[in-house]
Amino acid sequence: xxxxxxxxxxxxxxxxxxLARLTEGEDLxxxxxLDLHYAIYNGGIxxxxxxxxxxxxxxxxxxxxRRRGVxxxxxxxxxxxxxxxxxTELQDETAAGLAHDSAWxxxxxxxxxxxxxxxxx
Numbered sequence: 001x002x003x004x005x006x007x008x009x010x011x012x013x014x015x016x017x018x019l020a021r022l023t024e025g026e027d028l029x030x031x032x033x034l035d036l037h038y039a040i041y042n043g044g045i046x047x048x049x050x051x052x053x054x055x056x057x058x059x060x061x062x063x064x065x066r067r068r069g070v071x072x073x074x075x076x077x078x079x080x081x082x083x084x085x086x087x088t089e090l091q092d093e094t095a096a097g098l099a100h101d102s103a104w105x106x107x108x109x110x111x112x113x114x115x116x117x118x119x120x121x
Contacts, residue, residue, distance in 0.1 A: 003041045003070065005077035011038075011045075018044035022062055029057045037081060039074040047074040051081070054088045 011019055015038070022045055029050050039047035039061065047061035047070050056078065061071040082090045 003039060003046070003073060005074055006038050006040060007077075007081050008035055009038065014043050015040065015045050018046070019048070022046075022048055022060060026058075026060065035081065035085070037074060037078045039070055039077075041070075046070050049074055049078045051078060051090070054082050054086045055091050 029052070031052065033052070034057070035051045037049040037051070038045050046065045048058070049056065050058040059071070059075065061074065079090045082088070
C-alpha cells in the first residue's frame with residue numbers, strides 16, 4: 001500500500017484506533033465545516049491536518065513517521081486541497097513551510113505557526 005492523503009472522508013472502524021493514538025491528548029478544533037485531511041498507510045492514520053477555509057488550524061504526524069516525508073506530503077496535499085477548494089493559498093506564515101523534510105524544524109519552531117498548530121512532544 002502507498003501513502004495516500006484523503007480529504008473529508010468518513011473514518012472507518014479500521015482507522016479509529018490509529019486516529020485515537022494520533023490525537024490522544026490533543027485539543028482538536030471543534031467547529032462545523034472544518035476540512036479534515038488524513039495521511040493513511042497500511043490501514044492506519046499516520047497524520048492529520050485540519051483546515052478552516054484557507055487557515056491551517058492543526059497538523060500532526062505520528063512521531064515514528066517524522067523525517068520520512070509524511071508531514072511534508074500531508075502538508076503539500078492540504079495546500080493543494082485549499083487551492084482547489086478556496087482558490088487561495090493556505091495561510092502559512094513560515095518562510096520554508098514544509099517543502100521538504102529539512103524544513104520541518106523551522107516550521108515547528110516558527111512562533112507564528114505555533115500559535116495555531118498543535119504538535120505532539
